[in-house]
Amino acid sequence: MSNDATAGNSTSTLGHLALGLTLLAFGIGSTGVVDHVGAADAAGLATWVGGVALFLVGLLALRAGNTGEGTAYSALGAFWFTWGTGVGDTGSAEAAGLFLLLWALLALTLTMASGGSGLFGQGVYGLLFVALLLLGIGALADNSGLGKAGGWVAAVAGLAAWYGATAAVAGWPTSLARGSRAAAAS
Numbered sequence: 001m002s003n004d005a006t007a008g009n010s011t012s013t014l015g016h017l018a019l020g021l022t023l024l025a026f027g028i029g030s031t032g033v034v035d036h037v038g039a040a041d042a043a044g045l046a047t048w049v050g051g052v053a054l055f056l057v058g059l060l061a062l063r064a065g066n067t068g069e070g071t072a073y074s075a076l077g078a079f080w081f082t083w084g085t086g087v088g089d090t091g092s093a094e095a096a097g098l099f100l101l102l103w104a105l106l107a108l109t110l111t112m113a114s115g116g117s118g119l120f121g122q123g124v125y126g127l128l129f130v131a132l133l134l135l136g137i138g139a140l141a142d143n144s145g146l147g148k149a150g151g152w153v154a155a156v157a158g159l160a161a162w163y164g165a166t167a168a169v170a171g172w173p174t175s176l177a178r179g180s181r182a183a184a185a186s
Helices: 010-031 039-063 067-086 093-113 119-141 144-170 178-185
Strands: none
Touching (some): 010 039, 010 067, 010 119, 010 144, 067 093, 093 119, 119 144
16 A cells, blocks of 8 residues: 655545544544544544545545555545544443444554555554554543543644645655765764
């Protein structure tokens, strides 16, 4: 699964942008850092941008023959749509925790499958895995501290995905060349 932002792949760019904005809104809401804004306030964005848009981007990637991105974006679209339409239901905290842990398995699969894609592929999915794991355990254990930590990790994952998409559009660098590191150390 190639998610190299410098390649300018339109499905990769749009997918990272949709995932980044959704994760950022969800993550910031989960931290409680903004008064009167919670994770549930991101439901509309999660449903339409994270859910529908990501799912459609996944279908476009599958149609173009990119099974890695197609699978990732379609599955993440299903996750966000399900979360966005179900948030606020009267389900138990244990059910919410189990939901998040099950989707953490998807994020772990995406992390392992994107081994060669660098920071904006494997890094974003790895951070998403950690965020969902913390949020799920926090919900099961009724531990708001773990939930807030998961929110911060989700926000960082969102920033990384957003930067990857913005870098592709703006032509910004997404990695340091080996020569640059050696020169910086001198």
